[in-house]
Amino acid sequence: MTNLPVTLADIEQAARRIEGRILRTPFVLSASLSERCGVPVGLKLEHHQTTGSFKLRGATNAVLSLSPEERARGVVAASTGNHGRALAHAAKAEGSVATICMSRLVPENKVAEIRRLGASVRIVGRSQDEAQVEVDRLMAEDGLVMVPPFDNPAVVAGQGTLGLEIVEAMPDVATVLVPLSGGGLAAGVAAAVKGRLPKARVIGLTMQRGAAMKASLDAGRPVQVEEVASLADSLGGGIGLDNAVTFRMCRDLLDEVVLLSEAEIAAGMRHAYTQEREVIEGGAAVGIAALLSGRLGKLDGPVAVIFSGRNVDMGLHQRVINGEADPFAEDAA
Numbered sequence: 001m002t003n004l005p006v007t008l009a010d011i012e013q014a015a016r017r018i019e020g021r022i023l024r025t026p027f028v029l030s031a032s033l034s035e036r037c038g039v040p041v042g043l044k045l046e047h048h049q050t051t052g053s054f055k056l057r058g059a060t061n062a063v064l065s066l067s068p069e070e071r072a073r074g075v076v077a078a079s080t081g082n083h084g085r086a087l088a089h090a091a092k093a094e095g096s097v098a099t100i101c102m103s104r105l106v107p108e109n110k111v112a113e114i115r116r117l118g119a120s121v122r123i124v125g126r127s128q129d130e131a132q133v134e135v136d137r138l139m140a141e142d143g144l145v146m147v148p149p150f151d152n153p154a155v156v157a158g159q160g161t162l163g164l165e166i167v168e169a170m171p172d173v174a175t176v177l178v179p180l181s182g183g184g185l186a187a188g189v190a191a192a193v194k195g196r197l198p199k200a201r202v203i204g205l206t207m208q209r210g211a212a213m214k215a216s217l218d219a220g221r222p223v224q225v226e227e228v229a230s231l232a233d234s235l236g237g238g239i240g241l242d243n244a245v246t247f248r249m250c251r252d253l254l255d256e257v258v259l260l261s262e263a264e265i266a267a268g269m270r271h272a273y274t275q276e277r278e279v280i281e282g283g284a285a286v287g288i289a290a291l292l293s294g295r296l297g298k299l300d301g302p303v304a305v306i307f308s309g310r311n312v313d314m315g316l317h318q319r320v321i322n323g324e325a326d327p328f329a330e331d332a333a
């Protein structure tokens, strides 16, 4: 573990750097899940983080890791989701400016939200790829610094601070359930948890639809998968064929990766709402979904589950809670 790109020491340094700039989110025991699983189950309520997801940790650590000159030039990214929101907020908080590039197809409410958080918005082209071309241009011509959503050591170290908080709240945690997409969260949390508790198991959870990290781990190298709509929209997208940080870390640190169906993710969101009284997005519901599905087999406890975000369209959330036909049901694709 010593030759991985992000170490426990990097994560501890990130924790000191971002302290006071992010919320230390609550960790609570779930009575219903503990009873159901026969071991204590704790919930890290990271969806209450400022901007609604853990992405603020990585973005804040990345912005603070820049030199004053770099920060003055500004940061740039092509994400319209939780990373874009987090980077907009983090840059503004540190006296920098984020430029978020997005395609003309991005809905107006998302554009308005990123502007409200203080970012400058560039609308270019008709796809995420075309938005990325604008990011590359702004880096080359205007000297802006790109802060990617996951494949970056400072971002991974920032996300890892969540793992430190879990171990501090539950010092005998045996299994940690982490939502997995590009792997920044899983890599950071696994490095932190295993750095402190070498025997703990860390399990990555993602949707069956278009699970790029799972396909890459199976292939032994980063591969591309077709992107399909899912309730867990925050878990979509590839890991980058030139992935430098998170693929290796997930390969070396995750004990297992488990895939969930759309119906299981919907059941996770419903359980979070009706039993835990929490509104979470699909990507944040995979941990509960895995516990409820029985796909994890017999679990070593105590167990910690990460609620990673809450930025879900409330109309969609209501339809899921009401059990109306799951919007992305397997047979509706």
Ligand SMILES: *Cc1c(COP(=O)(O)O)cnc(C)c1O
Binding pocket: 053, 055, 082, 083, 149, 150, 179, 180, 181, 182, 183, 184, 185, 186, 234, 235, 281, 283, 284, 308, 309, 310
């Ligand atoms: C980004 C995100 C994830 C996945 O994180 P990665 O670092 O890409 O694996 C999970 N849940 C939510 C809410 C997210 O925004």
